[in-house]
Each structure stands twice: as C-alpha cells, then as structure tokens.
Amino acid sequence: MLVIGLDLGRKSRHKAVVLDDMQKQVFSRQVASTTGDLERLLTAARRHSSGGEIHVVMEATGMSWLVPTEFFENAGCRVYRMKADKAADFRRYLSKHTKTDEVDAASLARMRFVESDALEEVHLRDRDRFILKQLIKQREDFLADAVRYRSRLKDLLDSFIPGLSGLSNRLVEKRKFRSVLEKLCNLPWVQTMGRKRFHRYVGRRDADLKEGDVDRIYDACVDALALHDEAYVDFDVLQGQVANYAEAVTFAEARVDELTQEIETAYAVTDADQILKSIPGVGELTAAYAEAYLAPIERFPDEKSVDSWAGVIPRTSASGQMQRKGLRMSKAGPPALRRVLYLAADVARRDDPQLAALYRREMVDKGNPHTKAVVACMRRLLHRIVRVMRDRRRYELRDLEGGPVDKHTARQMISAELQVPPEVRKRLTQRTEASLRMPSKAVRRTPQRSLS
DSSP states (O other): OEEEEEEOOSSSOEEEEEEOTTSOEEEEEEEOSSHHHHHHHHHHHHHHHTTOOEEEEEOOOTTTTHHHHHHHHHTTOEEEEEOHHHHHHHHHHHHTSOOOHHHHHHHHHHHHHHOGGGEEEOOOOOHHHHHHHHHHHHHHHHHHHHHHHHHHHHHHHHHHOGGGTTTHHHHHHOGGGHHHHHHHTOHHHHHHHHHHHHHHHHHHTTOOOOTTHHHHHHHHHHHHHHHSOTTTOOHHHHHHHHHHHHHHHHHHHHHHHHHHHHHHHHHHHHOTTOGGGGSTTOOHHHHHHHHHHHOSGGGOSSHHHHHHHHTOSBOOOEETTEEOOSOOBOOOSOHHHHHHHHHHHHHHTTTOHHHHHHHHIIIIISOOOHHHHHHHHHHHHHHHHHHHHHHTOOOOOBOTTSOBOOHHHHHHHHHHHSOOOHHHHHHHHHHHHHHHHSOOHHHHTSOOOOOO
16 A cells, blocks of 8 residues: 655645555655646556555645545545644644655655544545535535624624614624614714604614614614714714625625525435435435535444544543543534534424433433533434435434334423423523633632732
8 A cells, every 4th residue: 555645735836745554755746736747646656556555645725635636536546634623733733843845745644554533535426415515615604704794793883882782683683674784883874863763764674673672772872972072983984884794794694595595406416305304303404414524424334433523522531540521522523514413403302202302311310501412412313314324214203112203292292291391401501601600720720919
C-alpha cells in the first residue's frame, strides 16, 4: 500500500508526498489540479506500489479538494479527508514546529497509519446526493447570514431604542414588520407622525402585532428621542443602516425558502419511496439532510461508528484506572446534521412512545435537563434512521412492549402515562439556570487581591 499526502493550495500548486507501508518517503513533487500533473503523479506512485492499493489523504481546503478527489476516485484510489475539527488542531500543532508544504503533506499521509479515526472517506460517485449536499451547504450559508443579520438588527434596536428591550426580537422576526422597521429608527419622523397616524401606518402593513405593542413601540421611540442628542446621533444614517440590514435579512430568508424547496425536490430523486419520512419527527428537510450526509450507509459497519462520525457520543478522557464520565458530546461530525436531528428528536418524543419513555427516564430517573434528554432521544433517532436506510423498509411505530400502534393511540399513551411532571421540569430548569449563573471553579479559587 502507498499513501499520497496531498497538501492543497488554493492559489499555488499542491505538494504531494508519497509514503510506503513502512511510512518511509518514496518521493515528493509539486502538482497542479490538471489532468496531466495528476496522471503523472499517479503513474509514478503505481510504479512503486507493485499493484497494491493507493490511498490519498488531504484536507478540505476550500473546494480545492474536489478536482483531485474526482480524479483519484475515478482511477480506483481510496480518498480520505481529514475531519475539520482535527484538521484545525493539526494545523495548530504544526505551526509550533517546522512547517513547510512537504512536512504538511507527509504528516497528512502518516495520519492514515497513526490515526485513521481522524479521517473520513470521500464518496463522490453518486451525482444526485452530491447535488443534494451542495444545496444543503448553500442553505446553511444563507441561514447563518439571516441569523447574523437578525442579531445585528436586534442589537441596533436595543441600543438606540432601549424601551423595545424584550420586544425587539419578535419585531425582527416578523417579515411584514420589516417595512416599518426600516423607518423606525428615524425617531423624529415617528414623533412627527403622532400616535394615531403611527397606528394607521403600522395597521396598513398587517404586521400581526399583539394588542398594545404599537403603543409600546411609539412610546419607546418618543422616549428614546428624548435620550439621544441629535448633535451626536444622525438618525438618517441610523435609519439607512437598519434598512440595509432588514433588506439583507429578507433576502437571506427568501433564499433559504427557495433552497428548501430545491432540497425537497432533490431529495425526492435520491429517495423515491421517501421511507425516511415514515419515522416520527423526520420531515422532508431532516430526511434530506440524513440522505446527503449519511449515504451510502454501507460505509458504516454499525450504529456505534455512525454515532462516532456524527459526534453524538461523549468525549473520552481516561488515564490509568481513572475514567471521567458525563463529558460533553464530541461534536465531531457536521453541525447541520446534528441540529436538524435535535429538532426532529424534540418532535419525535411527542409522537413515539419509546422515545417519550426515554425522555421521561432521562429527566425523572436520571435528573438530566431537557437538552440532555433530547440529545439521548436524538441518538436513538439516528439509530432508527440508519436502520431504515440500511434495510430500505418503512418504520413501524411501536409501543413500550414492542407491539405495533397507530399514531393516535401512541399520542394518547404518551399524554396519559409518559409525561414529565411539571414540578420535575421546573426543578431541573431552576437547577440549570442556577448552574449557569454560578462562576466556574477556576474563578471561585482565584484569591481576591487588594488594589493597593
């Protein structure tokens, strides 16, 4: 076996280092993402391999990995990418020592021997799933933009109109209110309109506000105008800033909606029978994410390997006979997949008696908070998705004894027998909030020093 470590360059040529099965360097050279360079590299490697397998290891550097991956996969090689979180630690380690492109490439190749768990094999042979994954990545980018711009809008409103604190989040979320929001920070304009005209102005936008919200908004604007010095705050500039962010949020949300429709259409191509949707809590979006990230499911030998890849297992910390328990999740896999699985699990526990029993056991018997209980359900839901994908048959809803049950009966059973008592939920919520307010041990142990 030969291993090619490929240190990718975005604007420069790639550096390739070839190691044999004894981890000794065979040769190294610079290559570009062209057919000629890659063919010469592969021919030279095969000349030294004596017919053995050739593995290629690289990092996910932008999209520079795509062309080499396509070439080597079509040539029958096995291609691996380093996991993103471990790649960052790997880079940080190398930067402390001698760091050159050749050292980086050789280190990547050695990862195939010393820590194969840090690598994930790349499969690009399925065109439809590749398209689905690219659509999902676009959606995630626009979703992150929408969240960031909404947060910025909320900060602007809270900073310049303090009376809107607690209400600003709802105002930013309402799309119909954005046309009002674009002019709201021009406080002199709001005061000039007067309360009645402002009521009529907001009413024409059909913003679906709660009773009393319009009066509160108007009073907050008038009060904020009295606080600010017009010699210091330019309300026209502020209004333009808010309008730009509101427009950016609207655009990002519109793209998210469009991409969601495209993802659902692409998912229907990859899973014509849509068997994943037979699992409680799994809708088209969650099914599409699972299909894009987990397929082909045959690359995972069992559920434990899927848990490790998706990052839904606790971190490991052991030394000698001591082993720490109760650690956080490793979060080694794609965050987008974990997010949709968490939301799906929170829905599924309301429809599936077995997940409802697990959720209740985590909170009532073990004393875990809501988030940790949902994470336990998320892991069980992931196992069900894997089994359905592997067996290619629809999921059957079961009761606690394993007998088949319909959705209506399952919900009645959950409502009657598997609810978490309100006093338990309240106690765990208060305990969680208290732990968040408590300073860490490192802070508590820091001695108080006198300023003198």
